[in-house]
Amino acid sequence: MNLHYSLYSDEHNILRQGFAEWLAVLGYAPSSVVSLPRHVTEFLQDQEASGKYSLSQLSAEDATAFIERQQIRIGVRTGQGFSAAHINKYIQALQLFSRYIRQTGKSGVGFTLELLDAPTPMPVWLTRTEIHRLYAATEEDILGLRDRAMLSVFYGCGLRLQEGTSLEISDVLHDRRMLYVRRGKGYKERYVPIAVHSYRDIEVYTRQARPELLQQPCSALFIDANKGRPITKQSLYIRIKALVRKAGITKSVGTHALRHSIATHLLQGGMPLERIAAFLGHAVLDSTQLYTHLINEPIK
Numbered sequence: 527m528n529l530h531y532s533l534y535s536d537e538h539n540i541l542r543q544g545f546a547e548w549l550a551v552l553g554y555a556p557s558s559v560v561s562l563p564r565h566v567t568e569f570l571q572d573q574e575a576s577g578k579y580s581l582s583q584l585s586a587e588d589a590t591a592f593i594e595r596q597q598i599r600i601g602v603r604t605g606q607g608f609s610a611a612h613i614n615k616y617i618q619a620l621q622l623f624s625r626y627i628r629q630t631g632k633s634g635v636g637f638t639l640e641l642l643d644a645p646t647p648m649p650v651w652l653t654r655t656e657i658h659r660l661y662a663a664t665e666e667d668i669l670g671l672r673d674r675a676m677l678s679v680f681y682g683c684g685l686r687l688q689e690g691t692s693l694e695i696s697d698v699l700h701d702r703r704m705l706y707v708r709r710g711k712g713y714k715e716r717y718v719p720i721a722v723h724s725y726r727d728i729e730v731y732t733r734q735a736r737p738e739l740l741q742q743p744c745s746a747l748f749i750d751a752n753k754g755r756p757i758t759k760q761s762l763y764i765r766i767k768a769l770v771r772k773a774g775i776t777k778s779v780g781t782h783a784l785r786h787s788i789a790t791h792l793l794q795g796g797m798p799l800e801r802i803a804a805f806l807g808h809a810v811l812d813s814t815q816l817y818t819h820l821i822n823e824p825i826k
Contacts (some may be wrong), residue, residue: 541632542567548626555686555780556760565619581633589620589637649786650777657681657787663773669733669751673769676748676762679705681784682724684806685762686710690781691759693735693747698728711809717804 546563554562569592578584596613600606617708624637652660654681664673679690689707703725705718720728731745741754750757763780770779777783785806792802 537545539603541570541634544630545626548630549622550740550760553759555687555782556763559760561615562619562622565616566623569616569620569623569819581627581635583792584633584635586635586637589624593617593620598612607780640742650779650783651776651777651790652777654791656773656777657777657791658693659767659773659775662770668738671727671731671735672739672748672751675735675767676725676766678720678724678767679747680781681788682721682727683718684788685718685781686785686807687759687763689807691757691762694745695732697747698732698744700729714807714809716807717809741788744758759799 542563545566546559547561548632549562550556569589572648573584573588573591574596576588578588593613593616596608596616599608601608611670620729621716624635628636661674661677664677665724676690678694679685680687683705685705685707689710693705696706699706699717702717703720705717705720707718712715736747739749739751739754744756746756748757748762749755750761765779766784767779771778775800789802789806792805793799797805
């Protein structure tokens with residue numbers, strides 16, 4: 527298929543949009559759905575400058591050469607070369623793009639690129655003071671009740687974005703004060719205990735705010751304020767980011783940072799790693815041990 531991707535062509539825009547939608551369907555974070563197609567666009571523009579105007583002209587060597595050029599680039603803002611972690615983003619984008627164009631039949635090209643050795647970035651997490659500021663940033667209206675329930679699901683219960691978005695109203699087990707996570711990572715289910723204050727926020731939302739937001743019958747726990755239907759992952763993520771800005775927190779915080787925060791606070795409080803692993807739904811303890819490196823104060 528001789529699909530042109532000229533910077534000014536409709537085909538190029540369709541290709542980029544299709545790749546972004548494909549990433550969204552696979553469950554990639556909203557930030558990745560934006561950034562990965564942007565990296566691919568840089569690659570395609572680079573190839574266009576070399577006279578390659580269609581996917582059928584590309585080869586694995588083109589991708590390798592492009593990555594090598596990124597390794598010697600100097601950042602405009604920093605005046606320094608790109609870090610290994612930054613270049614790995616380009617590599618990830620090209621690997622996924624290769625998979626996308628092969629799976630959709632647009633090309634048979636395969637970019638098999640090796641990731642560079644890079645230090646594992648430490649997760650972002652909030653202090654208890656910052657968490658208090660985040661809760662204080664919520665309003666006293668219907669949306670504020672929903673916002674506090676969201677914070678209590680993602681911080682108080684440590685759920686992943688997909689897990690929280692997929693919650694249904696029946697998954698709040700009031701008699702046991704637990705959340706039933708039916709769609710955990712790897713499609714594994716688990717039960718998550720809800721702390722008293724978090725349960726109060728969730729219960730008030732389901733009793734008072736959710737019926738006001740709902741415009742048609744549905745089973746989803748979190749409802750979009752504008753459409754009255756189940757909230758999307760992207761909309762929920764954007765709402766959390768808005769609360770972070772309102773709270774004056776400058777860290778790069780999304781729902782996963784809230785999950786890191788509760789894990790770190792539980793560890794600081796003396797909870798054993800095994801119990802934290804079960805709480806978070808980690809399949810192996812190695813994933814949980816990362817939080818031992820985040821603590822800057824003695825475990826009490």
